[in-house]
Amino acid sequence: MLSYMESTSSSVPDPAADLAAAHAAQGRLTRSLRLPSVFHVSIGMAVAVQIAGVAYSVEAQSARGVVALVVGCAIFLGVAGLQLARFRSLNGVRVDGLFSRAVMGTTTSSSLVYGAGLAGAILAATGGYWWAVAAACIAAGLGYAASAGAWWSAYVGDPETHARAESRVTLVVVGAVALAGLLVLVALT
Amino acid sequence: MAGIDPVIHPPARLQLMSVLAAVSEAEFLTLREALGVSDSLLSKHISALAGTGYVSSRKAVHQGRRTTWVSLTDSGGRALREHVSALRALIDAADTAGSTAAARRP
Numbered sequence: 115m116l117s118y119m120e121s122t123s124s125s126v127p128d129p130a131a132d133l134a135a136a137h138a139a140q141g142r143l144t145r146s147l148r149l150p151s152v153f154h155v156s157i158g159m160a161v162a163v164q165i166a167g168v169a170y171s172v173e174a175q176s177a178r179g180v181v182a183l184v185v186g187c188a189i190f191l192g193v194a195g196l197q198l199a200r201f202r203s204l205n206g207v208r209v210d211g212l213f214s215r216a217v218m219g220t221t222t223s224s225s226l227v228y229g230a231g232l233a234g235a236i237l238a239a240t241g242g243y244w245w246a247v248a249a250a251c252i253a254a255g256l257g258y259a260a261s262a263g264a265w266w267s268a269y270v271g272d273p274e275t276h277a278r279a280e281s282r283v284t285l286v287v288v289g290a291v292a293l294a295g296l297l298v299l300v301a302l303t
Numbered sequence: 304m305a306g307i308d309p310v311i312h313p314p315a316r317l318q319l320m321s322v323l324a325a326v327s328e329a330e331f332l333t334l335r336e337a338l339g340v341s342d343s344l345l346s347k348h349i350s351a352l353a354g355t356g357y358v359s360s361r362k363a364v365h366q367g368r369r370t371t372w373v374s375l376t377d378s379g380g381r382a383l384r385e386h387v388s389a390l391r392a393l394i395d396a397a398d399t400a401g402s403t404a405a406a407r408r409p
Contacts, residue, residue: 129390129391129393129394129397130394132314132317132390133317133387133390133391133394135314135317135318136314136317136318136320136321136387137321139318139319139321139322139337139338140318140321140322140324140325142337143322143325143326143329143333143337144325146336146337203365203366205333206329206330206332206333207326207327207328207329207330207333208326208327208328208329208372209326209327210327211327273324273325273326274324274325277324277325277326277327278327279327
């Protein structure tokens with residue numbers, strides 16, 4: 115006897131049951147998804163290090179500053195790439211929204227937290243207040259991690275709405291702006 | 304019935320497409336576990352959906368093991384949304400008809 119899943123009937127015996135079963139299958143998958151250990155913490159720490167690298171490079175105005183800038187970016191990208199690969203390996207799925215919104219920080223809250231943290235760290239570094247640089251970096255990292263956690267909760271609650279990344283055009287524009295900013299910082303140092 | 308897509312209509316395919324709508328790409332084994340079906344049945348449904356362009360699949364090697372990754376295409380996503388809307392309209396119509404019939408009973 116064919117089970118419900120094995121049915122290929124094209125009649126409409128019970129559309130409500132069909133929808134409920136589809137919703138249940140989707141829920142089973144999303145509830146089974148697990149983030150790799152220390153996912154949000156590691157992303158937050160990587161952001162803090164990256165911001166610290168930028169702040170140092172702006173203040174140092176030297177070759178060491180460029181190295182700090184590049185190393186900070188490399189650490190962030192390395193941690194992000196590693197954690198996304200672990201997520202994919204752990205769950206057998208890829209979620210583009212996790213990459214763009216939680217990791218690359220394209221949500222409004224992540225962008226605001228990152229922008230404020232970066233501005234604060236640069237201002238503090240140019241004034242020579244290194245304790246304030248550290249505080250700004252840590253605060254930005256914590257805020258970024260919290261934003262990523264909020265996105266994950268929203269995704270699990272409504273995966274269809276949050277699974278996708280931004281459009282390619284948006285990502286290209288954001289990437290171009292970030293690259294331009296990086297080039298300006300390198301040129302300044 | 305307007306909006307009801309005969310390709311998606313079998314419950315197994317509706318479930319498969321709904322699961323794929325929740326992610327960007329899923330491995331064959333993950334789909335099999337989420338849906339609770341056999342390899343052969345899942346392959347059959349994926350082939351049928353790929354034939355209409357609703358899903359796409361690609362082969363990859365992971366930790367020395369051959370794997371297949373499946374994703375919903377843009378047209379598949381649109382077809383799923385229209386199909387789900389049509390099913391909801393059917394449910395609403397049935398509810399309305401049921402309420403009207405109950406109100407007419409003496």
